[in-house]
Amino acid sequence: MKISNLGHQVSRFQPSRRQFLVGAAATGVGFKLAFPARKALATEGTDPDPFDAYIQIAPDNTVTILSAHMDMGQGCYHGIATLVAEELEADWGQLVVEGGAGNTKYYGNLAWGGVAQGTGGSSAMFSSFDRYRRAGALARTMLMNAAAESWGVPAVEITAAKGVLSHASGKSATYGEMAEAAAQQPLPAEVTLKSRDQWQVIGSETFRRLDSGMKSTGRQDFTIDVKLPGMLTAVIAHPPLFGAKVKSFDASAAKAVKGVVDVVQVSRGVAVVAENTWAAMKGREALTVDWDESGAEKRGSAELLAEYKAALEKPGLVAANRGDAAAGIAGASKVIEATYEFPYLAHAGLEPLDAVAAMNGDTLEIWGGHQMPDLYQAVTAQIAGVTPDKVKLHVMKTGGGFGRRAVTDADIMVEVVETAKAIGWKAPVKLLWTREDDMKGGRYRPLFVHKVKVGLDAAGNIAGWDHRMIGQAILVGTPFESFAVKDGIDGTSVEGVNDTKYAIPAFRAEVTNAQTGVPVLWWRSVGHTHTAYVMETMIDEVARVGGRDPVELRRDLLKDHPKHLAVLNLVAEKANWGAAMPEGTYRGIVLHESFGTVVGAVADIKLNDPANPAAGFKVTKVTCAVDCGTAINPDQIRAQIEGGVGFGLGSVLHEELTLTNGLVDQANYDSYLPLRIEEMPVVETHIVPSENPPTGVGEPGVPVIGPAVANALAAATGQTVRILPFSKGVGV
Template identity: 55%
Template structure:
């Protein structure tokens, strides 16, 4: 997913720098109900697609929630739902302040209003979901929206009943007065729409919360997912809709030279075969016809500029570069050379990390339809909606406000749908245009498309070096990271400063340990393999290298791994606190049964700090199994404790799969893996028992969708060393364990 450092992004085409004093709360009539949001004094008069219009004036929008005449509360989510629970979190914020009936809550995604939906963690300049920022950007604005709705409902009831507003209470969506008068939200929605919202609404104090922080609150959408009624892009069926599959270049950077589609057009159900800037699209009446037609197309590719190196060749180049001086420096403290010169002992290690696929459950897809009035509708997993809206408008030749995005729930993303070029969304629009907009078109990738034509977590090599003095104190540290930049030559190129892409070194250039002399260098490679942020981005590799190497240093110093870490942390720091909590809950000082071994790690990412202790067992033949993982988490104030536990549990499973057996390899530039027979995410029988302990905090929420991933790899690797005496330095683990 997107790194937290995107908070510094300012896009030149959109400026949304309004201060809090520029926001007023407003309400407006919407049929028989009300819609509540912020009144933005300098907003554009154009109404955002998917967002209700404020009939009171062209500068007023109410984009955060609606209440229908039947009392149903619909939260309008600026955050894309891909399984992480952002919809549930926003619903919790609104419902608690509103005192709504949880069973009457629903959520739908919206887009097209950057003033209202700009992610504050990204500087407010763009709507986007990622970097584990859903609660960060929503924490204040959605609670205020709920409080505003509550205020006008109370005012409406007070007016109708002829009683003071202060005497009215609300519980589970029902307003009540001591006189016995009661009424649901729907009974007062129309009248409330005409009442001005107070300029300043009072938010509840933590002691008054009923839903926020409630460990027993379950997700509002669980039943729909369990019974199969939840709708995803793959489920979209429009009248007359056609289905398209793509033929992408077999090598990254190859271009289409020519193709023969005569045989494909002869396949029953194939409607058309068209060229797009991203490859060839075979359009059929249904998916099977399109796939059979695709098999019949003959294509000639121009591979002159294609990437033809194998992953072995690339890794060999990376290792050679890692042994040289870095081309950029991300951090430098003290006198590193003097520190090493004075060290009593120097330890060195090299780490290798392969390309990784996102491998989300739902492969990429999108639906595009051009309407008779010239507007364009797009259904899809719109993780960067502003970007996709603009790109689509340019392809069709219309203004962005005529592009309506239907923000669909998605079966996973892990960063894959947060693309700069629109990817499958752009493909859908190009294909619809190529067939003359004669029918709606759904573009559906297969798993093989997703694996071979996707974007990947970059491959990296780390070269680490540490020096300790005669007492075992860490006095010098050097890290050299070699790999591709995710941000360079994209819309976020401005974030690459002095040759340093922050996503390449995050987690390496901000180690929490007190080390007087340290340097973190970076060498960015020029490789044609397309890369993208992947769940927890840079920390996927930096935390592994740092936390396993710290264990090596602790062993060289003759110290316990946890005690050694604590000696380099401020005693009351968040890192020290979660480390001690994990150690306590895991029983670090207690003996383990025979054949069991422990390892530890701690890492900060996306504003949260997570410590994990892993237990592994051995089969006596060199094999290991991860039996248990104990995690301690500081993610600020917890909106949905059950969801926090779920995200950490899921992150541990996600991270385990990556370190144990996942890798994307290339042969002569072509991806070798095509499906889950060769690319092996964690199988269910390999999932360990997971315990999650959440640190109580009054600080604002920080990220949680990703921080569970980075610590699990090094914790398991450190346990494996205790079990087998093997240091894991090459990913995935199978390369070392099966050697």
């Protein structure tokens, strides 16, 4: 197999495991991650002082909540504000949320065991549910105790509502007026949280999202909007091929461009620093760089696909094995064989990568989308030559992340700090990636190929299932490998296959880790983006070949999983599954669990020409059911499912990132096509009532839409789309 390991020759800062651990230890971080971990809520031990860790109350009654999780549009700031407001009894108009960072004890993600701060795996609400309710309750109790002490009355006689403390005597005070005294109160030994029947804002349909006004009027600041006195702007000339390095460069023409201040080499290329963005970009155009491409990845997508398919003929690492799949298939009455191809996908967030760095005395300040702040703090401290406690992170809201801002080598943070250091810290530096930089800069959803063989007995039951996969492992070769890769298997490659809930007694899954020079990264819903598609379309094909209704087959296979059955039954009921469809319209059903959340989806499609399915189709409606535990913000849950459906639909209809001779072919939204507004279907979401802890909805809406549409198309044509995107073989 001609798959060379070029991953470590990519010209970029790559902290070693030891470097990372030394830096992390300085911030109090001891990483023992297993992505994604979602067990019981971790216990925190003694509660921190809420006024130190999570809540700041100003004299004007403004309540600022410091969030342990970064908001990239998914609405976690609003969810966390809801949790605090419920117990604090603060008024909606008083609330402001900002990102917190720099203290793992306060902000460590409890879904990851609390050992590191980070936003990912749809874990923000799971991690925050107890922590922020307790913070609100503790702060309210301390405010009431302060009022009781000031007024000389028992604390039990104090009431708190909408940011005001009151007593039957007529005495009252705002939270802002009592905040200083409350901060001096001892931390209560214990606090009782409200029971569910007392909740007023958790689960409310009317508790309006905090940032909607700012965003809809254009007043929300993102990293791209940061302006500091004397700030310079930088762009970087990156190698055109992954793995190439700077051999030499001539900056004379670039420096002659009006506004260009400096040209400096950094670990990932050459930075052009200027007084403004336009000058920096024009300076980069004038720059001459001679690249050393001896270690570069020069294969294209076609070559990689061919090598992947050849590799699947050989056994891989065993990810799951129960029963004897080979014997079941050998003795089967019918055998279904299928090969699936999934392209590289870009994250393509609306706000490209950006960050700002400034040295303020002996403190390095960095503004950006800090999705993994502990890591970024440790790595940038090493570059700047300061201790991690001297790195202050300003956590900015971000115009879309989808996983791109959680980078194991801290790419944009490394680049901006290296650039600012290279010019002697003489001015703050804003580093910007253009859309083309972002599209061609790597960190993609990996290219994957699946080969599946399923045997059916005479009654149409699954007698054996053999499943092989090949693709790049996201965490192999990163500082997280020793913590998150077991027996050579990266869980993000096989999730959704090795842990399927379907009762398949003879089941074997294998994975081969392809080693290429194309940088990859988790992409919204990670491995589930391809595993759900394969599993759910194959289940439908099993039903079709066996003469079974796909809902009834799933019910049989999930009979021991009541949570999944409830979601399946709800979505089938709400979509009116089984009812006669108008001519030229078809539907497909899917059920999938990711990140602890179960989502069912029924996609309705309408053929452009009922007599000719090849003429294309439109997805007209998607009915969803979701069990994500306690519904903190129902409207936000629906919004995230809708967004996930749109995001996932665009990816299966049109999106693919290809390489030719190692060069990325797509550069902007004209050639890499996200979903267009006229393609967005009506999405109807039904939430399963639950008293379990909340899971997440930022990602689980993505995996279901692709196979649901594919199953609808298969109902129309009898054929399953196995090569994505659909535009390669189906009219869309």
